[in-house]
Amino acid sequence: MPELPEVETIRRDLIRDVKGKKVKDVEILNPRVIKEPSPSEFKRRIKGSSFRDFLRRAKVLAIKLSSGDYLVVHLRMTGQLVYSAKKEEKARVIFDLSGGKYLSFNDQRLFAELRLVRDWQKMKFVKGLGPEPLEKSFTAGKFGDILKNKKTKIKPLLMDQTFIAGIGNLYAQEALFQAGISPGRAANKLNDAEVKKLYTAIQKVLHDAIRYHGSSVDEYVNGRGEKGEYHLRLKVYGREGKPCSRCKSKIKKVSMGGRGTCFCPKCQK
DNA sequence: CGGGGCTCCTGTGCGC
DNA sequence: TGCGCACAGGAGCCCC
Numbered sequence: 255m256p257e258l259p260e261v262e263t264i265r266r267d268l269i270r271d272v273k274g275k276k277v278k279d280v281e282i283l284n285p286r287v288i289k290e291p292s293p294s295e296f297k298r299r300i301k302g303s304s305f306r307d308f309l310r311r312a313k314v315l316a317i318k319l320s321s322g323d324y325l326v327v328h329l330r331m332t333g334q335l336v337y338s339a340k341k342e343e344k345a346r347v348i349f350d351l352s353g354g355k356y357l358s359f360n361d362q363r364l365f366a367e368l369r370l371v372r373d374w375q376k377m378k379f380v381k382g383l384g385p386e387p388l389e390k391s392f393t394a395g396k397f398g399d400i401l402k403n404k405k406t407k408i409k410p411l412l413m414d415q416t417f418i419a420g421i422g423n424l425y426a427q428e429a430l431f432q433a434g435i436s437p438g439r440a441a442n443k444l445n446d447a448e449v450k451k452l453y454t455a456i457q458k459v460l461h462d463a464i465r466y467h468g469s470s471v472d473e474y475v476n477g478r479g480e481k482g483e484y485h486l487r488l489k490v491y492g493r494e495g496k497p498c499s500r501c502k503s504k505i506k507k508v509s510m511g512g513r514g515t516c517f518c519p520k521c522q523k
Numbered sequence: 524c525g526g527g528g529c530t531c532c533t534g535t536g537c538g539c
Numbered sequence: 540t541g542c543g544c545a546c547a548g549g550a551g552c553c554c555c
Contacts, residue, residue, distance in 0.1 A: 255548070313549080331548050332533085363532045365549070379550080406526080415550080423548070472547080512528070513548070 256329040258387070258420030259463035260474050260482065261315050264335055265308045267477025268317075268357075271337045276304040276352040277319075284346040287359070289367045296370050299323055300349070309374075312383050312419035316374045324374040326367075327359070332473040333366030335359055342479075362473055383419040387456050392418075394453040401441045401449055408444065408452075409437030410511035421456070423513050424469060424491045429455045431490045436522040437515050438508075462487070490516040 256264070280300050285293040303321040310316070315335070317325040327335065334342075335357060341348050342358035347368060349357040359368065374380060384400075385392040397418075404411055411417055412426040421429070430437050432455035435448055444452065468474055468482035471492060475481055485492075489499050494507035498518040507516045 328549085330550080361532095362534070363548085365532065410526095413549085511526090514546090 255331050255422055255424055255472050256333065256468070256474050257313055257422035257425050258310075259425070259460055259484070260468035260476075261310055261313050261329065261420075262464050263468045263482065264477045265310045265315055268305075268308050268335065268337065271477060272305055272351060272357060273308065274304060274306075277301060277349050278352060279350040281341075281345075281348040281350065283348070284364070286364055287346045287361060287366060287368050290369045290371070296368070299370055300325065304352075311380055311386070312415055313422070314374075314380060323370050323372060326369040326371055326374050326377065328367045328379075329361070330363075330365035330367070332362040333359070334361070334473060334475055334479075335477060336475065336479040337477055338479055360473075379415075382416050384415065384417045385419065387418050387420060388460055394450055397453045398446070398449045401444060404441035406441055407437065407510060408435065408439050408441045409515055410513070411441050412456075413511075413513070418456075420460075423515075424471065424488075425456075425459055425463065427491045427516055428489060429459045431517060431522060432459055434522055436519075437510060437517050490518060492516065 277300050280297040282293050282297060288296050299321065303319040305317055306320050307318040313328060315327040319325060336342055337355060337357050339355050341356050342360050344360050345358040346361050347359040351357060371377060400417065409426050409430060412421050413423060433452040435452055463469060463484040466482060466484035467476055469485035470481035471485050490505055493505045494516055496505050498505055498521055501520050503518055503520040505516050506519050507514055
C-alpha cells in the first residue's frame with residue numbers, strides 16, 4: 255500500500271533513473287487507468303515530451319513534462335512505477351523511453367489512476383489536502399490545534415487526507431504504537447504530552463520508512479522493481495496475535511472505520 | 524458538516 | 540479436492 259514514504263522512495267528513484275529521458279511512445283494496455291483526458295489524447299500529448307521533474311504531495315506523484323503538462327499518478331493500493339530494461343508483463347501502461355528502457359505502470363486491482371493535467375495544484379483532491387507532515391511549517395503546535403476541534407477517533411483521523419497528507423492505514427497504526435496511544439481515543443481528549451508524542455512519532459515513523467525505502471506489504475516495490483525493507487521493522491501492522499516487541503502481549507486487531515487496525519492493548523493507552 | 528456505509532477491483536486464503 | 544465467498548484497502552460518493 256503505497257503511502258507517503260513509498261511514493262517518496264519512488265520519486266527519488268525516478269529522479270535518479272529517468273529524469274531528462276524522452277517518452278518515445280506510450281502503450282496503453284488498459285485504458286481504464288487513465289482518468290483524464292481520453293486515452294488517445296493522453297498518448298498524443300505525452301509522446302515526444304521528456305521528464306523534467308518529479309514532485310510529490312501526500313501520496314500523489316506529479317511528473318512535470320517538457321510540454322508543460324503534468325502526469326499525475328496515484329498508486330492507491332497496488333500501483334507500481336517500475337523502470338527496467340524489460341516491459342513488465344502485468345503493465346497497464348508502458349512508457350517507452352529514450353535509451354531503450356521502459357517505465358511500466360502496473361496495477362493489479364485497477365484502483366490506481368493516471369491523469370494528464372495542465373495544473374496539478376488545482377486538482378480538487380490536491381487542493382483539499384491537509385499539511386505535509388514532514389514539512390517545517392507543520393509544527394507540533396499546529397498539529398495540536400487541529401486535534402483540539404476533532405471529536406473523532408484518532409486513527410481514522412490520521413488517515414484523513416484533508417487533515418494530514420500522506421498517512422495511510424499502515425503508518426497510522428505504526429505512529430500510534432510508537433506514541434503509545436490507543437487508536438480508538440478521541441482526538442480532542444489527547445493531553446499536551448500525548449499530542450507531542452504523536453507528532454514526534456509520525457515524523458520518526460515516516461522518516462525511518464523513507465530511510466528503509468518503504469514497506470513491501472501488498473504489491474509495493476520501488477522505482478526499480480525492488481522491495482523496501484521497512485516492513486521488516488513493523489511493530490503492529492499485520493501482526494495480529496503475535497507478541498508485542500515491547501511487552502510481549504498479544505497484538506490485537508479491531509475494525510475502525512471499516513479498516514483493519516492492529517495495536518498493543520498494554521502499551522497503547 | 525460529519526460520520527457511516529457502500530463502491531470500484533482482483534488475488535488470496537479460508538471454511539465447508 | 541474444489542468451490543464459493545469473505546476479505547484486503549484509498550478515496551469518492553450518497554444518505555441521514
